[in-house]
Amino acid sequence: MKKLLFASDYMEGAHPAILKKLVETNLERTAGYGYDDFSESARNKIREACAAPDADVYFLVGGTQTNAVMIDALLRPYQGVIAAKSGHISVHEAGAIEFGGHKVLEIDQRDGKIAVEDIERIIREYRQDENRDHMVMPGMVYISQPTEYGTLYSLTELKEISRVCRENHIPLYVDGARLAYALACPENDVTLKDLAMLCDAFYIGGTKCGALFGEAVVIPEHDYIPHLFTIIKQHGALLAKGRIAGLQFDTLFTGGLYDNIGKTAIEAADKIRKVLDEKGYRQAFHSPTNQIFLCLNKDQALALSEKVELGFWENTDDGNTILRIATSWATGPEDVEQLTECL
Amino acid sequence: MKKLLFASDYMEGAHPAILKKLVETNLERTAGYGYDDFSESARNKIREACAAPDADVYFLVGGTQTNAVMIDALLRPYQGVIAAKSGHISVHEAGAIEFGGHKVLEIDQRDGKIAVEDIERIIREYRQDENRDHMVMPGMVYISQPTEYGTLYSLTELKEISRVCRENHIPLYVDGARLAYALACPENDVTLKDLAMLCDAFYIGGTKCGALFGEAVVIPEHDYIPHLFTIIKQHGALLAKGRIAGLQFDTLFTGGLYDNIGKTAIEAADKIRKVLDEKGYRQAFHSPTNQIFLCLNKDQALALSEKVELGFWENTDDGNTILRIATSWATGPEDVEQLTECL
């Protein structure tokens, strides 16, 4: 029997609608570097979805790249970025932020989230420190929605973080690598419009949400970052055939596809969570999105891993193993059924 | 009448065979980051085409990115890269090499090529300079095949450059953004096997040679650059869905597709060159590849640009304009016919 695959949400190619569009438009000749009609159309649809008519929108290739470019673009050289100790930029980007010359100012997290009080504290402590001119200045806040642990910031929390950032005149940037799965989640009350209102920059993830690749950076205020095009190029992040990214986002933001992609994954995850609860499994975090973190003892972990490929998350100090189940737009009812049979 | 488009060789999507393969394999589930079977198959085909069975092969997204990653990976921090003043890394990468901390040691070029004597001289002068420890050490050589001006290094020239690099223990790296158009050119006598024999690293261009995107880095000697995977990640250049790049190169290196892509473009360019010669047009460089550099006076340039979209290259000091015609795998006979009618 073929092994079930639930290891990540980027195991397939792309949503078929994207491939269809690619095939249909393949021989049209366009300008490069994002100066094509597909990209322009995608930008407009994203501006509309965000209710941000003046927003600058850029299409980059991947998440680490987008974070590295945007953080470097948002900070002055002597500044660092506040982030959760568990944040993607803190742990899983191979030092891409430091490669750009910036320190990640890591603060404590709870279920992957950082608290507004901790943000306020690190800024206040910096400002009050007599030696602050010898220290890295907190220059922006990085959060992800959903977080590394699949958890969500509520609108209230996001508003509070945004307030603190604005009071302190530092930008708020949101990593939305899996944003579709937040937006589609019943528990979620943060919309694209809210993000555009409350953040200075954020990105709408494509790679993990049904695209071949691609992340759409949204900067609600036009020209907030001058010469961002050149900064993108300097980081090696400019696509020659920008249309390929633009066209994908144009498709994702047509007919509610991005929403549907999220919904499919969340419904599958919810079904799995229901079965897990019924069977008494323990989850490491309360994640309402498309990622589920199973906490198993070694034997259970081994047994399950023989039948299903899951993402290894970590070994806990008390001898258990955390495995990740990830659903996606491509998780069909039969996948869910087969998985629940293994549980 | 619709304007003819000859501005660049990356105006279309991808060669249809690539899209076909993407569609066929779309729902297969694979591991990420290049650990998939498509990528492995592509690596093997490239190793075979290069007669380099031990080669490390990595798939990156774009040319500037590949140059920035590889040059940073090949140099020690106190070294710089020797390149033509007209080289892509010298002029058109927005300082991506300097962003990585390295100086481009620019030397004179002739028709886009650098001479082995000039490479030897800059190395010798550095070594003989009493102040060399206060200077940037020449740490590698960068050339492109074909060059920015569409010209080619002969096998004899490449062997000489390789010899000098090896005698001086510095790597030779070849930018093959348009390598298909060199390989398919009747004048060319440098094969993939030669590149693998004579270079320490090179890349086989995909973006400008029929792929949606993608460049295949070939490092003939296994583990010549330890931890290159992490260096790629650190530069934000690692594709999550590595399969998308792998699959494209797997297709390009199946059934001679990469060769055919080159041939189509060269045949079209040759036809255009023939007409240009017949009609007495002047070309700025003797380019035998898919790029043709027309040298026109202002009036001619304006007149032609009304009918055909060409790449603007530069205004010369004597008041002329150089425009670039680029053909590609997608340039059909009717395109050529219509263009020659405009000439």
Place this chain on the structure above:
Amino acid sequence: MKKLLFASDYMEGAHPAILKKLVETNLERTAGYGYDDFSESARNKIREACAAPDADVYFLVGGTQTNAVMIDALLRPYQGVIAAKSGHISVHEAGAIEFGGHKVLEIDQRDGKIAVEDIERIIREYRQDENRDHMVMPGMVYISQPTEYGTLYSLTELKEISRVCRENHIPLYVDGARLAYALACPENDVTLKDLAMLCDAFYIGGTKCGALFGEAVVIPEHDYIPHLFTIIKQHGALLAKGRIAGLQFDTLFTGGLYDNIGKTAIEAADKIRKVLDEKGYRQAFHSPTNQIFLCLNKDQALALSEKVELGFWENTDDGNTILRIATSWATGPEDVEQLTECL
């Protein structure tokens, strides 16, 4: 009455013996950049003091500079440096390490020291992590002797840390900004020879130990870091008149001056500690070196600060203030007497 000054150990110019030597030799003409006889003599004396006849010795200007240069020189681009959360490079160097492209891998500290178990754990966890190729590789260990809190690593502890580094093939680097005060401390059992045996690089602090400025980097194994001279230059850290630094260290390592400088400061600090103990003051850390960390309530802190200028260290969570008393080679008996009268 003039305020007593105990804020730091770099409030004066230099030990008079250094000035004397500067004046005596002022008009001698020498080569630049450390190629002078004073520097050569200093290097030899340091090699002898360290029992490291093959050591490379370089003289830099300041501590942050030395750390930035050496860490950049010791790491490969994809590596980070393990250090205490409270380490100078973690907190008080304005991001100089990140400016060089490297992450500081901060681990917990106790009284400013890091435990060998924690070093082992971070290396082991990295090695065992399935995602390690997406992470910053631990590439060296940074400790300071004495630490930021004036505490000392014992020889046993240093040997253990050295063992772990060597087993894992990563260099151990020791920041000795205040090394004179460690060496002169009765509690200390780590000699210069031990440092040369157990570390891959360390520096002997001058700025805070009686010099006008200057830090002597010792690399016990010759040519362990090729082209370090150029790396120093590239960091803007090369002194044109290298003799000025060389001559200072030549003086410091003549007739036991460096030892005496340490002793004077330690004896003064010991006297102060004795009085503090008698009067029931609380010290925040058990520091046996030239720094004393007084833990006072707000009123006490205010009262004392009116009479004596001390270094502000931090406000604790329970509402107290930590103030630092620092003694130096220039702390005379009358300074100590006046201070103890204020307590």
Place this chain on the structure above:
Amino acid sequence: MKKLLFASDYMEGAHPAILKKLVETNLERTAGYGYDDFSESARNKIREACAAPDADVYFLVGGTQTNAVMIDALLRPYQGVIAAKSGHISVHEAGAIEFGGHKVLEIDQRDGKIAVEDIERIIREYRQDENRDHMVMPGMVYISQPTEYGTLYSLTELKEISRVCRENHIPLYVDGARLAYALACPENDVTLKDLAMLCDAFYIGGTKCGALFGEAVVIPEHDYIPHLFTIIKQHGALLAKGRIAGLQFDTLFTGGLYDNIGKTAIEAADKIRKVLDEKGYRQAFHSPTNQIFLCLNKDQALALSEKVELGFWENTDDGNTILRIATSWATGPEDVEQLTECL
């Protein structure tokens, strides 16, 4: 007979007046990092000498360091610095500017100087280039006064360069490593006041003009570069005992010492030049400052080098050797006499 030494202008310690002041003030206790009275006094004297009462003044250690810090502080990450091909930052700083992430946009020089027309052209060409967003933006102009070849910009030339910079909204920065020798030169018509009027930042060289070390950065407009203190620290360029640099400049700007230092060197150089002219020696550049560039054939060069240590400059293409004679504040009449006897 002891060899005569004319190799550079930094072979001695410091002007005796500086040492005297160091000795006199040695035991005074001051704050660190430039917050001392000596530094404040020096800043005020420099402000007065420059007629720039609002100027920010910082004291750094060396020339390469100062250039690296200031260029990094003045540029945005995507910008480069325009400089002569022969400029110190282009050739002799081991890539310190690129280490900070910036390209040196090298333009042709004549006798070490760049022409305003060439500055205008590179800016204009950038602005007119359709691909400018893929290129490094010219972000500032770097010149040195005197130049690497000892030549001088006239006030008219400096005004023109300043005008072009201001019209194009990019800063002008002047490297004054040997500024004393320009200021004291009869041919020179550019004063400190002119520099303060026409530049956005410049530095007054200490290391090569009589100090132990030190360069005084002058930024005529207060807070033109926010957080420069932290940028200096981040580059490892902040002196703990800032007083040592401050005190030196305080001395140099008291009683016309900086002027006198320049005059002594220029008078010595003029005498040597007179003899050279009389004896028919050829000079490679018309340098009116303290550097003289002798153009000799190999035999002459060898013969002279046996008696006098000179700076090796370069071997010319036509088989000659250029040697540099440098005078300084410490060049006595007997030095000049002995040298001229050797000619």
